[in-house]
Amino acid sequence: MKASTKIQTTILTLSLLIFAACQTAVEQEEQDSKVLVRVKPSSMHTVVNNLEFTGTVLPYEEAHIAPAVPARINRILVDVGDKVSKGQLLVEMDNTQLFQAQVQLDNLKTELARLDTLLKAGAVTQQAYDQLRTQYQVAQSNIDNLSTHTQVRSTLDGVVTGRYFSAGEMFTGTPSPAGKPAIVSINQIKPVKVIVGVSERFLPQVTKGQPAGVTSDVYPDQVFNGKVNRIFPTIDRATGTFRVEIVIDNRDESLRPGMFARVALSLGEHEALLVPAMSVLKQTGSNERFVFVIENNTAQRLTVEPGRKFDDRVEILTGLNPGQQLVITGQHNLIQGSEVEIVK
Template sequence: MKSNGRIQLLTLSALMLLCSCGKSDKSAEVKVKEEKPKVKLALVKTENVEQIQEFTATVESNVKNNIAPSSPVRIEKIFVEVGDQVRKGQKLVQMDASSLNQVKAQLDNLKIEFARIDELYKVGGVSKSEWDAKKMSLDVMQTSYRNLLRNTSLTSPISGVVTARNYDSGDMYSGGMPVLTVEQITPVKLMINVSEDYFTKVKRGMKASIKLDVYGDEEFTGNVTLIYPTVDQTTRTFPVEITVANGGQKVRPGMFARVTLSFGSLERVVVPDLAVVKQTGSGDRYVYVYNNGKVSYNKVVLGRRMGAEYELVSGVPNNSQVVIAGQTHLINGIAVEVEKK
């Protein structure tokens, strides 16, 4: 009898222990189910956002001229060096003048002969055809002389600066590289490729803000001076030329530039950068929007970044509450707990 009593007591104790464990597990399970991800929120509103776009470009001279004769000839004297400022019409190079001197002597003889023929023609001493033939010979020789003169005494067609010298005095010019290169750097120009989305918004005379890496945050001002009339079908962009007056000549050809154009302003929703989530494996961006205790996973189109904020082109309504912390464990439609600030 005592043995049976002990067995019954042990059995009852075991049942009570099992019941106790079952209640504990269920309680823990309920507790896990009720625990919600904690998030921090920020209220977002529309703001007046300036619509600016940044482009990159390399500075170019306004005009670039290569100075060289039309045929191989020995260089007698070069009068300038790289970096020299030159004026329009200034003599830069003297080439060998042997051919020029020969043609000059022939031209002088033809002038004397023509003067004699002309006097005879006036009194009927020669025919019109003889006069015409001699006049044509004189004209051809004068043209040849002027051409040789231009290619013997090389002058600058523009005012600018010498940016390249490829020969020395006494060298034989053999073609290929020019003797000198002269560039006009007052003004200079930049060519940018603008998206076709702005084709109707770019106007001649528009102001452009320009920064050069070499000068840090110093700003230069330019103007749109040329808009190409067609859009490249591959890149969907069109070229735009911007001119910078460059009175101080600080902006030099070859410098890397960042050009900013402003296309007015629009009312846009602005969100903290902490709210923007990048979807893994794609370039899409999302923002969690809070509403009635739950969050929705809204795909957004970003505009420009403004410090610690982003302009949104679309994706989040005005006056929304967005998640700025705690996104790691969130999924679309999940209930969340808002942490108090």
């Protein structure tokens, strides 16, 4: 009897040990199935709006020089690369018509003087004299007009950037390689300008006369001082940006039209929700960005819209609220609904 009781006690003890071992194994398995993560509360930070934009250096003004009427070219007095001044003679057109008009004007002038003498002597009527004087005035106007067409002058200070004809050729008014009818093209490069697109949310911070720093890869260590010269009044709905024109004096003519340029603008400060850049993941095969936050020890996936980067942090525009427990380590092992264990 005693032996039977001892056997029962032994069996009961072994059963309890086996149950305890199994329970521990289950708990360990459940523990092992949880993803270890580190979290950090998302928070707002004050950031300085030092924004950089890219653009192309443009001439401040362009002029495509041509006579008003087709004619043969007598002489072209400038070539590509020459500096010119406003009013400088650039091209002389064929002056045959001008010469003929000048002869006609001289004849009318002589005849008008003769009629003036006869009018004083009462030998001709006032009407005849007035008619000839009108002809003379019309001829003088024709001379002035032909002189303008014959002598083509620069309309601005600048440099010749294109020459499309040679002396002796006929200018017909057809478009040049620059896209417009011209014998030569002039660019004003003192000053120059850069036009950039700025996000519409910064519209209130951009003001005319605001300073800007301009750099070029050609001169990596030099910053050219510029200023906001013009703010275009409309928003591009496709990009959500408005155009801003930056003007640079360019007194030494270092910047040339066509150069790639970077423009830095300081647009004050604002509060932004910043998170570690590594916490923001990208959905494979799309542009969707997302993060994980922890609620009741469970991972929740949130789609977010990132903004600008600040060193190793990125601004979150939408999708995340301040104070949420953001996963900053272990996020690559998570899916929606994953159970987690938060570690320090």
